[in-house]
Amino acid sequence: MNLERYLTEHHQGTRRQIFRLLRQERVTVNDAVAVAGHTTVQPQDRICVDGLAVTGRQPQYLIFNRPLGFQNDLTPTVPRSLGSLLNDFDRQWQLTALADLPKTATGLVLASDDSRFVSDLQSLGWPSQVTAHLSAPLTDLTALRSAVAWQSLTAEVKAVQQTTTLVGVTHDLTGALTQFAQLPGLVGPVARTAFGPVSLPGDLPMGTYRGLFPAEIDALVAPLDDADAPR
Incomplete structure (x- = not known):
């Protein structure tokens, strides 16, 4: 073989x-x-x-929908942490989180017991997509555009409900979260809804997790393929 x-x-x-x-x-x-x-x-x-x-x-690759105020700590005995969300089977693994999402935000967090995978993701520096919901229309994005170096920033305004959904993609996660959190009429916490090519699954409830699919793992580390290929 x-x-x-x-x-x-x-x-x-x-x-x-x-x-x-x-x-x-x-x-x-x-x-x-x-x-x-x-x-x-x-x-x-x-x-x-x-x-x-x-x-x-047996390497583990997990995606969490982390609740507000939870720590990125994966120790099962730490209250209000990613570790406290793990089932009995997954508690046996020495997992490490890509710990770049502050407690003030919710949403996508990746974790693995493959330390090289985590360090590769850190070195690749994928942009994050952040989403915020407002209870009022917002059409003028001038101030927001100047405050953060966005790759993209869009506002979906629903005229009947008089609400706005903001979606921004940026490498400046901290700056984006700070700016979104200061907006008037913010409904609920700001969430990270994507990290690079991987989006938070729409069917993954808050406070739960699942394994990454093979295609998601490959997409996350795809830029390394060219770097590792023989010259």
């Missing part, structure tokens, strides 16, 4: 993830770094990723 197939059958990630594990020299066969997926492996070989035996490694 070749190494790529072995890693796939042992649930070490998508094909792109496995390619990346090899290119990043995170896979060893009998303590020797392996970078080629076609490397032949035998049942008696010791195959590891990040120093952990493949048979005992």
Whole structure:
């Protein structure tokens, strides 16, 4: 059996993830770094990723819809934290959150026990999409546009209900949250509704989470494919 197939059958990630594990020299066969997926492996070989035996490694990639005021701490015993939301099965993993969303906001938070995945996301610096709901029409976005370096900023005004939904995309998450929170007529907290190519699922209730789908994982780290590709 070749190494790529072995890693796939042992649930070490998508094909792109496995390619990346090899290119990043995170896979060893009998303590020797392996970078080629076609490397032949035998049942008696010791195959590891990040120093952990493949048979005992099942990487977790989670997306949370975090409630207002909750900490990004994933310790199960910490009240009002991401850890307190975990089910009994997921409490066994040493998870780390992409802890860039302040307690004053709600919405999308990513977490994983693959520390390299988390650090890769930090280095890629995806923009965040933030959403706010106002109880009054807002059509003049001049002040908001000048306060934050937006990639995009739109206002959907519903004339009958006299409400506004603001959606902005920016790398300046803190600035966006601050500006939105100061708007008159704000209804509820400001939420992060997307991080880079991954959106908060519409069917994910507040205070719950699910595993990221393979396509979502690949989309998040897609820019690394070019960086890791052989020249």
